[in-house]
Amino acid sequence: MLPMPTSRLPRRAALVTLAALCAAAPAMAQNSAPWPSKPLRIVVGFPAGSSPDLTARALAEPLEKALGQPVIVDNRVGAGGNIGADAVAKATDGHTIGLMINGNMTIARLLNPAVRYDPLKDFAPVSLVGVAPLVLVAPAGGATAGGDAKSFFDAARAADNKWSYGSPGVGTVGHIGMELLKSRAGIAPVHVPYPGYPQVATAMVAGDLQLSMLPPALASAQIKAGKLRGIGVTSSGRSTLAPELLSLAEAGVKNFNLEIWNAVAAPASMPKAHVEKLAAAVSAIVRTPEMRQRLFQQGWQAVGSSPEALANRIQADAQVLGGIIRAQRISAQ
Template identity: 35%
Template sequence: MHTPRPSTMRRALLASLAVAGCTLLSGLVHAADWPSKPIQLVIPYPPGGSADLLGRPLAMQLQQQLGQSVVLEYKPGAGGTLASQYVARAKPDGYTVLMVLAAHAINDSLYPKLPYDTRKDFAPVSLVANLPMIVVGSSKLPAKNVPELIQAAQANPGKLTFGSAGNGNTGHLAGELFASTAGIKMTHVPYKGSAGVVNAMLAGDIDLTFDSISTSMPHVRSGKLHALAVTSAKRSALAPEVPTVQEQGLKDFDITGWYAVVAPAGTPADITTRLSQEIAKALKNPQVQTQLAASGYEPVGSTPQELGAHIQREIDRWATVVKATGARVD
């Protein structure tokens, strides 16, 4: 058996260390140079919805801070899972990121087979904002508050229709949980995005919706729709005159929509940390805060670690709701 001479072993070791060093240096340079080209922010719903209303001012401010274009890419469908699948398979270089909603956590238990792993295929970046939801009635719904809505549903089991921005959307589960908690039956009608729900409401095609306050409130102000309640534990600053569901008898009913940014798993931590810091900075911009407040958003900002813990809690929470309500994807 031949034993390599010390000088040979030393040269081999130095060569290995050089390769490792170059690899590490390459990664550091890559992270330090980010971003050097446009960033794609994928929106899982059509234009005009709550994710779009949040994504536009955020993208514009990030462009100014980063010196690169932040392009909104819309990939609606299947309750946000098409966009999630697209980003999960994207190159983990920080140039393709995804705006996720609470539905991202809901889908983990609502869909029997997802083409990605919610827990493993994404790198958390930042929690962006919270947004209260509102129970809104169309012109065909005579009920003007929660007790009247429950009475109407009890008198007509299964006949009242509530729309949502899609199967698995927060509005879908909010409606299912409301019905389960109140002991009533309503029929769910899914649409492709909040804009589709609002249009159906304005046309009188459905009775009510559990929608983001940002998309429905303008039509409430115009008198075309009427607000019955907000679903959060406290009233919204955007509509302080609208009582909560809890105030109207359904104790412990608390659902608030949330929005966050994630990247493909494997994205360098330097990049996700940098982006989370830039998002937090953008959310503190006075102009951005004014724009978001006008639509009812409550800016948050978080570290990647905080978002990761938040998503895990939400996955666990909604799994319980899905099981309790019997909600399913039609």
């Protein structure tokens, strides 16, 4: 009787294990190798001198020191930041990240189905950098002059669709935010799109519009000059960017909270360990007194969050703003 080949099964198992280890070796090496191993690129979907660009450049130098590699800002301009966002989503070099605004990371595809990336699937959230409310403003004179915030909203309701509001374009936060306010406050002003916030402010001062939402720096300058009247900020509470103004929630608009924000994100393909290392560096930088002051001068309240907190913010904003987009059938195509 021939002996049983007792060594065959263990040998086969060993070969299978060896093959699996060989296949996994590149991934293990990638995760264990020092990172970053070459210059890091921050893609910005807006031109030099824009708010996202200034924030990215403010982060670049301290990030270089923290990570030990050069950090290069790469402006990929167009489509409201979506061209840059798409470049980040598709990057496979392991050293490309993005400094993006909330619209690019939440509602881009809801506004335009032709957008080639999925904001909720194609990014690895890194850190929320800065937040800011918008300021609801009205002309200092005319039909909106005098009275408190309650009187203003009473007048807006009485005016029905005879009032109009401006925004920097269809699908912008200034547009969707006003549509959200209309649903929450029971008012019905008509939308008039403009090329940008400066043009909206000019039309407001001229009395061509009865209300609009403007960034705090622009709104505060016009309010201090006596040309516009501040009704309230769109955040849930008061803001250090416009401390003299009530929040719209305090002014009687229930369940209203709207902020613009910017954040650092990586491609979803970036290894989790690299994302966590990057997040720790970015959040620590943003929370330093020097960076807080620099962001404040740019019109932002510094945050410096964890990836999980940014992911929660993305989901919450996408749900609220997405609901308005669907209800009002807003399209940026």
